[in-house]
Amino acid sequence: MATKARAASPGHWSNWSGSVEARAEVLHPRDEAELARIVTSARTVRATGAGHSFMPLCQSDDVIVSLAEMAGTLTVAPDRSKVRAPAGWSLNRLTAALWEEGLALANQGDVNPQSLAGSTATGTHGTGRELGSLSTFVRGMRLVGPDGTARWCSCIENPELYQAARLSLGTVGIATEIEVAVVPAFCLTERIEKRPWGEIRERFDELVERHRHIEFWFFPHADSVILKTLDLCDACEPPRSTTDMEETTFRRVLNLGAVVPPLVPFLQRMMMKTPMSARRRGPAHSIFPSNRSLRFEEMEYEMPRAVGLDTLDEVIGWIRAKRLPVSFPFEYRVVAADDIWLSPMHAGPVASISMHQYAKMPWRSLFADAEAIFRAGGGRPHWAKRHTMTRDDVDALYPKAEAFRVQRRLADPEGKFLNPHLAELLS
Structure with a gap:
C-alpha cells in the first residue's frame, strides 16, 4: 500500500x-x-x-x-550509453551513483543541488564548445499527466511530446523517471588563475579551442578576470576541497558593499590585486560543482557566440560609466547549439553571460537596464533566471513556440500544470 x-x-x-x-x-x-x-x-x-x-x-x-523522496533506482542500459534515473534525484545524488557504475554525465554546471527534472526542464548548462545543456542529454522520460496517468515519451514513443518535454518548464506533465545519455567515468584537472581582461578578450576564442571547459568571472570595476579551465586527466582520487574558491573574504566585501554601496568599485579593485592561483584534480562529478553559499539574484542571457564578448564589453562599460554598485562578477561561458524547441541555444552556439547581484542589494532596476543591452544584441534569456519576456517575445525568439503550445495543450488541456507566469508565456 x-x-x-x-x-x-x-x-x-x-x-x-x-x-x-x-x-x-x-x-x-x-x-x-x-x-x-x-x-x-x-x-x-x-x-x-x-x-x-x-x-x-x-x-x-x-x-x-x-519528488526528492520518491522511491526509485538507477537503471543502466545494456550498452551503457544511457541510464534511467528518478527525476527527483539531485544531480549530486545522480552523479555519485553514476560514478559507482563507472559512468558520468558529459558535462555539468557549477552547482549540483538541482534535481534532474528541474535542471533538464529549464536548460541548465555548463560550459564547453562542443557540449550542450543538460536538456540535450535527455533520451526519454515518464510523465504523469493531469489525470494521473503516466506515459513514456522518447524519439520513438510519443515523439512530438518528447520534443516538447525535453525543455518544458514542467508544463507537459510531472516527470518521475528520466533517461539520460552518459559517458564512461572521467577525471578532470581544474586550473584557476587571474589574467588581464585585455589578454582574455583577445585570446578567448583560441582558449576555447584549447580547453574542454572554459569560463571566466569578471568583476565589472576591476581590470583582471578569474579564468577557470577544466581538462581531462588520468584517473585520480577526489580532491580535498569541495569548492573552486573560498568565499570568506568575498562575503566580507559583499557585506561592506551592501552597507556602503559607493565603496563597491574600490573594494573590487582591491580584492583583484591579491594573488590568485589554484589547481585541483579529481573525478569529474567532484570537480564540476562547487559550494556556493552566498545568496544572490541572477539574470542570464544566451548571446549569439559572435557578439558575446562585444556585449559583455558594452554592459561592463555602462556599469563603469555610472559607477553602479554591481557587487558580483559576471560569469562568461560557451554552450553548443541544439535543436530543442524552447532552448535558448536552438539558433546556434552561444556565449552565456550571467549577471548577479548580492541578495542584500537592489537588483531590479540594474537588471532591467542591462536586459535592454542583452536583448539589443539578439540574446535569449535563460528561462529560470530573471527576465521580462512576454508572449510576443517568446514567439519572436522561438520559431517552434506554437508547436510547443500545441503539445502542451494536448498534454494538459485544462492548464493544471500552469501558473500565471507560465500561462502568460505558454498557454
Missing part, C-alpha cells in the same frame, strides 16, 4: 534566494501512485526541486510537489 505524502512547511514555499514565495500545500509523495492521487485531486500543481529558479516557475497557490 502506498504511503501518504508527507507535507513540508505547510502553506509556504520559497526559492533558494528567497525572492519568490508561494502560499501552497507542499507535499512529498513517496511513490508514483501517491503522486497521481495528488495530481488528480489538485486544482493546479507545480513541481519543485532545489528552488534554484529565480523566476516564479514553481509558484502555486494550490499544491507544490517535491
Whole structure:
C-alpha cells in the first residue's frame, strides 16, 4: 500500500534566494501512485526541486510537489550509453551513483543541488564548445499527466511530446523517471588563475579551442578576470576541497558593499590585486560543482557566440560609466547549439553571460537596464533566471513556440500544470 505524502512547511514555499514565495500545500509523495492521487485531486500543481529558479516557475497557490523522496533506482542500459534515473534525484545524488557504475554525465554546471527534472526542464548548462545543456542529454522520460496517468515519451514513443518535454518548464506533465545519455567515468584537472581582461578578450576564442571547459568571472570595476579551465586527466582520487574558491573574504566585501554601496568599485579593485592561483584534480562529478553559499539574484542571457564578448564589453562599460554598485562578477561561458524547441541555444552556439547581484542589494532596476543591452544584441534569456519576456517575445525568439503550445495543450488541456507566469508565456 502506498504511503501518504508527507507535507513540508505547510502553506509556504520559497526559492533558494528567497525572492519568490508561494502560499501552497507542499507535499512529498513517496511513490508514483501517491503522486497521481495528488495530481488528480489538485486544482493546479507545480513541481519543485532545489528552488534554484529565480523566476516564479514553481509558484502555486494550490499544491507544490517535491519528488526528492520518491522511491526509485538507477537503471543502466545494456550498452551503457544511457541510464534511467528518478527525476527527483539531485544531480549530486545522480552523479555519485553514476560514478559507482563507472559512468558520468558529459558535462555539468557549477552547482549540483538541482534535481534532474528541474535542471533538464529549464536548460541548465555548463560550459564547453562542443557540449550542450543538460536538456540535450535527455533520451526519454515518464510523465504523469493531469489525470494521473503516466506515459513514456522518447524519439520513438510519443515523439512530438518528447520534443516538447525535453525543455518544458514542467508544463507537459510531472516527470518521475528520466533517461539520460552518459559517458564512461572521467577525471578532470581544474586550473584557476587571474589574467588581464585585455589578454582574455583577445585570446578567448583560441582558449576555447584549447580547453574542454572554459569560463571566466569578471568583476565589472576591476581590470583582471578569474579564468577557470577544466581538462581531462588520468584517473585520480577526489580532491580535498569541495569548492573552486573560498568565499570568506568575498562575503566580507559583499557585506561592506551592501552597507556602503559607493565603496563597491574600490573594494573590487582591491580584492583583484591579491594573488590568485589554484589547481585541483579529481573525478569529474567532484570537480564540476562547487559550494556556493552566498545568496544572490541572477539574470542570464544566451548571446549569439559572435557578439558575446562585444556585449559583455558594452554592459561592463555602462556599469563603469555610472559607477553602479554591481557587487558580483559576471560569469562568461560557451554552450553548443541544439535543436530543442524552447532552448535558448536552438539558433546556434552561444556565449552565456550571467549577471548577479548580492541578495542584500537592489537588483531590479540594474537588471532591467542591462536586459535592454542583452536583448539589443539578439540574446535569449535563460528561462529560470530573471527576465521580462512576454508572449510576443517568446514567439519572436522561438520559431517552434506554437508547436510547443500545441503539445502542451494536448498534454494538459485544462492548464493544471500552469501558473500565471507560465500561462502568460505558454498557454
